[in-house]
Amino acid sequence: MRRNTRQLILGRLPVGGGAPISVQTMTKTDTRDAAATVTQIRELEHLGCDVIRVAVPDELAARELAGIRSSIGIPLVADIHFDYRLALQAIAAGVDGLRINPGNIGSQDRVRAVVRAAAERRIPIRIGVNAGSLAPEILERYGRTPAALVESALSHVRLLEQEQFFDIKISVKASDVLLTIEAYRLLSEKVDYPLHLGVTEAGGPWAGTVKSAIGIGTLLSEGIGDTIRVSLTGTPHEEVRAGKQILRSLGLRQGGIDLISCPTCGRCQIDLLEIVRVVEEQLPETDESLKVAVMGCTVNGPGEARDADVGIAGGRGKGMLFKHGQLLRRVPEENLAEALIMEIKQTLDERKQDHESD
Amino acid sequence: MRRNTRQLILGRLPVGGGAPISVQTMTKTDTRDAAATVTQIRELEHLGCDVIRVAVPDELAARELAGIRSSIGIPLVADIHFDYRLALQAIAAGVDGLRINPGNIGSQDRVRAVVRAAAERRIPIRIGVNAGSLAPEILERYGRTPAALVESALSHVRLLEQEQFFDIKISVKASDVLLTIEAYRLLSEKVDYPLHLGVTEAGGPWAGTVKSAIGIGTLLSEGIGDTIRVSLTGTPHEEVRAGKQILRSLGLRQGGIDLISCPTCGRCQIDLLEIVRVVEEQLPETDESLKVAVMGCTVNGPGEARDADVGIAGGRGKGMLFKHGQLLRRVPEENLAEALIMEIKQTLDERKQDHESD
Numbered sequence: 001m002r003r004n005t006r007q008l009i010l011g012r013l014p015v016g017g018g019a020p021i022s023v024q025t026m027t028k029t030d031t032r033d034a035a036a037t038v039t040q041i042r043e044l045e046h047l048g049c050d051v052i053r054v055a056v057p058d059e060l061a062a063r064e065l066a067g068i069r070s071s072i073g074i075p076l077v078a079d080i081h082f083d084y085r086l087a088l089q090a091i092a093a094g095v096d097g098l099r100i101n102p103g104n105i106g107s108q109d110r111v112r113a114v115v116r117a118a119a120e121r122r123i124p125i126r127i128g129v130n131a132g133s134l135a136p137e138i139l140e141r142y143g144r145t146p147a148a149l150v151e152s153a154l155s156h157v158r159l160l161e162q163e164q165f166f167d168i169k170i171s172v173k174a175s176d177v178l179l180t181i182e183a184y185r186l187l188s189e190k191v192d193y194p195l196h197l198g199v200t201e202a203g204g205p206w207a208g209t210v211k212s213a214i215g216i217g218t219l220l221s222e223g224i225g226d227t228i229r230v231s232l233t234g235t236p237h238e239e240v241r242a243g244k245q246i247l248r249s250l251g252l253r254q255g256g257i258d259l260i261s262c263p264t265c266g267r268c269q270i271d272l273l274e275i276v277r278v279v280e281e282q283l284p285e286t287d288e289s290l291k292v293a294v295m296g297c298t299v300n301g302p303g304e305a306r307d308a309d310v311g312i313a314g315g316r317g318k319g320m321l322f323k324h325g326q327l328l329r330r331v332p333e334e335n336l337a338e339a340l341i342m343e344i345k346q347t348l349d350e351r352k353q354d355h356e357s358d
Numbered sequence: 359m360r361r362n363t364r365q366l367i368l369g370r371l372p373v374g375g376g377a378p379i380s381v382q383t384m385t386k387t388d389t390r391d392a393a394a395t396v397t398q399i400r401e402l403e404h405l406g407c408d409v410i411r412v413a414v415p416d417e418l419a420a421r422e423l424a425g426i427r428s429s430i431g432i433p434l435v436a437d438i439h440f441d442y443r444l445a446l447q448a449i450a451a452g453v454d455g456l457r458i459n460p461g462n463i464g465s466q467d468r469v470r471a472v473v474r475a476a477a478e479r480r481i482p483i484r485i486g487v488n489a490g491s492l493a494p495e496i497l498e499r500y501g502r503t504p505a506a507l508v509e510s511a512l513s514h515v516r517l518l519e520q521e522q523f524f525d526i527k528i529s530v531k532a533s534d535v536l537l538t539i540e541a542y543r544l545l546s547e548k549v550d551y552p553l554h555l556g557v558t559e560a561g562g563p564w565a566g567t568v569k570s571a572i573g574i575g576t577l578l579s580e581g582i583g584d585t586i587r588v589s590l591t592g593t594p595h596e597e598v599r600a601g602k603q604i605l606r607s608l609g610l611r612q613g614g615i616d617l618i619s620c621p622t623c624g625r626c627q628i629d630l631l632e633i634v635r636v637v638e639e640q641l642p643e644t645d646e647s648l649k650v651a652v653m654g655c656t657v658n659g660p661g662e663a664r665d666a667d668v669g670i671a672g673g674r675g676k677g678m679l680f681k682h683g684q685l686l687r688r689v690p691e692e693n694l695a696e697a698l699i700m701e702i703k704q705t706l707d708e709r710k711q712d713h714e715s716d
Contacts, residue, residue, distance in 0.1 A: 204635065205635075207603055207638070209567065210571045210600065217575060233619035233634040245565055249573075250535055262591065263384065263560075295559075
């Protein structure tokens with residue numbers, strides 16, 4: 001059961017209120033280099049990224065926003081710290097969303113200026129609180145606790161609500177997974193604004209993916225969360241792939257290839273690890289939902305492989321290739337990975353033709 | 359809050375009843391090749407694996423169990439399907455645990471024979487139900503649902519309970535993450551036996567780790583689970599590392615290096631991705647708990663890096679190296695990864711000397 005949240009619109013993308021959970025990331029280019037930034041965003045779009053955020057550290061970066069915005073197809077969010085004038089510039093440049101913490105930009109007059117400009121163009125604002133940068137007075141009162149993150153976020157929220165602004169998203173990220181989970185649980189009890197989930201400073205691609213999968217996955221499985229960002233010290237492409245995999249693993253996103261493969265054991269007589277490595281590497285990108293099984297042994301293998309759209313089950317030095325439950329042929333072990341990839345591509349081509357003839 | 363479960367003992371390792379959550383895996387060698395199997399188990403032991411399971415597909419494999427058992431330091435579990443005589447042989451060989459589904463070994467006489475032998479040596483039995491191999495009558499009645507997995511497991515449990523045998527662990531695995539989560543939630547309401555968590559046939563090392571982290575992590579964060587196994591079509595070493603990372607991410611296992619690193623953004627002026635890749639690759643294995651920060655920019659970087667045991671914060675073409683909150687020195691970018699690794703190793707050596715002088 002997803003928790004019910006208000007819905008807001010980023011560009012044309014609904015967030016919250018039952019909308020599909022979106023995957024976002026942040027460019028790692030210098031925003032002032034608009035060409036490189038646009039190239040990266042287009043690559044991410046192609047991978048299935050739904051929302052892109054760019055850092056706007058100065059006026060030179062802000063000046064590039066309009067050009068970037070007009071060259072891409074997904075909503076653009078400007079990430080701004082401290083300087084309300086950059087926020088005003090970003091809004092004027094036509095960005096689809098802001099990430100800014102109103103408590104950090106100075107007087108309520110400045111907050112009012114940003115809110116009025118945002119409201120006029122119906123641009124949502126994300127309040128993003130991180131455990132690593134809590135205000136000293138919050139830390140003193142609450143420690144580095146879920147309550148500290150939530151109270152910090154709510155203090156920013158109140159500044160916007162005072163101006164009758166409610167197009168708000170909130171994040172309360174920590175590098176500690178449990179702290180992250182508990183902060184979002186607490187926050188989701190207190191507000192019905194859509195929540196942006198993430199574990200911050202999670203680490204490199206491997207450990208960071210594990211932490212993010214646990215933190216984001218646990219919350220999503222409890223119905224909490226409307227948009228997600230996996231933060232890795234890695235490429236944004238890795239972040240998008242991990243985000244999509246988390247959603248797919250929970251049945252929250254369709255499309256893409258689901259690879260079922262057995263862990264192998266003493267019963268396995270082919271080099272399944274190598275076959276899976278090759279297959280995982282060469283799997284084509286697709287919006288189609290396809291279930292592919294790579295099974296090592298002839299005991300449970302054929303059953304599982306038959307259940308998949310395309311599958312192989314290993315034997316001694318060779319394997320069986322299945323498609324939609326039918327045994328197609330036996331293939332020597334050294335050609336199994338290649339035969340499977342070819343069969344996957346052909347199955348996708350057939351689907352495409354089916355759609356075109358619909 | 360961890361759910362309270364009965365405690366059982368695998369060799370000398372307690373499982374359940376508040377014991378630390380253990381990480382297990384399965385050898386991927388041919389069990390009949392005892393030398394290769396022992397070599398692999400010792401490698402896994404060194405990595406921090408707590409329990410090892412081996413497939414026992416035939417009598418030749420069963421004959422090697424005593425030799426394997428006497429050459430390793432962690433509890434040995436024999437994985438047996440269908441043949442109760444192999445179970446009796448494994449028990450006689452001195453294994454520390456069995457994985458066998460009593461409903462699949464024939465008459466209640468055979469169940470009784472296995473249970474008596476196991477009880478005599480106080481050897482626990484794990485019942486392991488997989489969504490892919492549910493009995494037709496269960497599937498017909500419940501479909502491939504959480505209830506089907508749980509009812510299947512409980513039918514095996516009753517066969518053991520009839521013989522007054524209660525040293526039971528249970529697993530209810532599926533390749534579907536949500537089905538897995540819901541099956542364990544349901545099971546944990548019905549029994550107080552310790553639960554062995556896993557997502558089965560999860561896929562290759564990357565997607566499989568994501569699925570396992572979500573499935574196992576969600577359940578652990580709800581207090582469910584007493585021992586875990588990550589199933590990957592990968593090496594058992596990868597499975598153990600992933601299992602330990604899941605536990606560490608939830609604060610359920612101490613030791614090892616926690617690498618905090620920022621996702622980088624337009625503000626970052628050094629090649630942080632490359633630095634983190636090198637550092638992640640070269641991190642030493644350790645039982646010490648160490649927090650290492652690798653931060654890209656000079657805004658939040660120094661604060662985070664100072665908070666860690668050892669850390670770096672990037673600047674323009676160089677970085678600052680911190681240890682226990684103190685700035686040690688500035689280091690040119692090209693030497694940053696190396697300097698950090700050296701500092702980590704030295705810190706670990708200092709800790710070791712501290713322990714020795716205790």
